[in-house]
Amino acid sequence: MSKFFYKRKLDEIEEKARPVHINSYKQLVWTKFKSHKLALFGAVVLIGVAFFTLLGPLFVEVGYEDMDFSNLFSPPLTEGHPFGTDELGHDVLVRVMYGGRISLFVGFASAVITTLIGTLVGLFSGFYGGIVDRLLMRFVDVMLSIPMFPILITLTLVFGSGIMNIILVLTVFGWMGVSRLVRGLVLSIRETEYVMSARAMGVRNGRIILRHVLPNVIPIIIVSATLNMSYAILAESSLSYLGLGIQPPMPSWGNMLQRAMNYILGTTAGTNPWWLTVFPGFFIFITVLNVNFLGDGLRDALDPKFVSES
């Protein structure tokens, strides 16, 4: 190998080794996030899914309720039905788009709300301790001990089922995990020397919570928010399965899967409509997976001590 090659190699190494000038935490987070390929991929896919569900219906003329009686159980790529049709002649592609709106909305909204409530409760409980902590944590225990499904059934009977009710139920019964997680972490952060030293500097409690404690919990909060989002999307499916979730004809990824269960062993006509499960299942799968990729990348990016190789 020539000297020239080595020279180039050295230049390359030199180039890579050149220190990056980072002036603020935000810049550091962005730099690290950009270099986290999987997280970037996750973000792109999620944006893609969001566009697909939000803008997709604008480009097709068929509604999610429209039935094409001449095409029942048509396989994918039948004319006019790229993803095929179901037992009533609904277009699967259109239903996946509309269903995605609902599933993503339910997942996102309940993840955000549970995380907010849980974080707030956890911060107060962990930081102030004592009687505040005891009251809040006993309340969490009580909430955890209440079985969700009987209450759910009652609520649906009283208020009817709908998106808002599902979000309500998922948040009312979903924030406790986050609050326990945050509380535990705050308990240890509260005792760290940098919080002590912030106090010794004369920093107010409110500011200590906001500027010194909260930012240190955020990596964990983000991971649990992404897990919550996946959980909410799946929970909506199981609620729909029990007939308590989104009601047909309105589609959601969950209830599409649930209806497809009837044909999992094939139809009376002897065909196996695999497309009814594969398409909504695939979208649930890539959404949940990429939410987790994104969360993973965010957590690494938000921790200034974590600098991966290369």
Add this chain to the structure above:
Amino acid sequence: MERILEVDNLKISFRTQLGKITPVDGVSFGLSKGETLGIVGESGCGKTITAFSIIKLLPKNAFLGDKTKISFRGRDISTLSKEELQKIRGKSISMVFQEPMTSLNPLYTIGWQISEVYRLHEGLDEDDAMKRSIEMLRLVGIPEPQKRVKEFPHQLSGGMRQRVMIAMALACSPELLIADEPTTALDVTIQAQVLELMNELKSKFDTATIIITHDLGVIAEMCDRVVVMYAGQIVESGGVFDIFDKPVHPYTKGLISSIPKIDVAKKDQKKLNVINGYVPHPSNFPEGCRFRPRCPVAFEKCLQQPPVVQIERQHSVRCWLFEGGDVL
């Protein structure tokens, strides 16, 4: 000399599951402008909570005794409101903590953290606060401070971080600096540098300083006066030369003779002197003299509370051996 701090009859108790415990009982000392006081003793003898009590940073289950009076520049600390306290902390009284590794928030640049003090206490905007922070970093001997302000704590070494902590503590030129084991977590060479720096800055700002340590070397290097604590009480106090040259309390003697020395290869001394046993737990202080169970010269009288005896003008001791002297 102007009296900065007066701690009188400090008694700190905690409500715990084991009932009430009182790890600090009857500690009194004072401090004048520019003076350095060392508080020395083994781990668990109440040094740190004594320091915390001065700026009211004790845990919630702690409370002070009825006769306790802590006054800072003539004002009783216990009468101050929360807001007044927050104004004093970091501005008039500041602290340097033991662990430079964990005393800085890992999420913020060191520039941000120093300028927080300026924004808080002097109402400076971000740019001015940052400029002052750079000045302060230069003062504590950090090379290339303009570059360093943008770095995060984990990018600095232990010694550097302790310098940053000192810069933060001295940012508003406080009247009283409390350093809680400032060098314990550092290498010996770095220790020397940090001590030198503290000495330098102390004379520059004329700051009254309390140094809490179990390292007698640090005391010898830095302090004018020394208070030796054992099990929540002051057992001996005096000028730094009194304590090192003519220690009288058996505990002080024990401490001084248990310093390892390189040149002690004497034939008659093969082992390092140690004080046997441990500091008792506050729930379980012995009756009478608290050092009695470990004291090599204890006698019958030690079952009763020993008197505090003044030996010289500034040298006093809590021990039955000196009963003949002037009882304080």
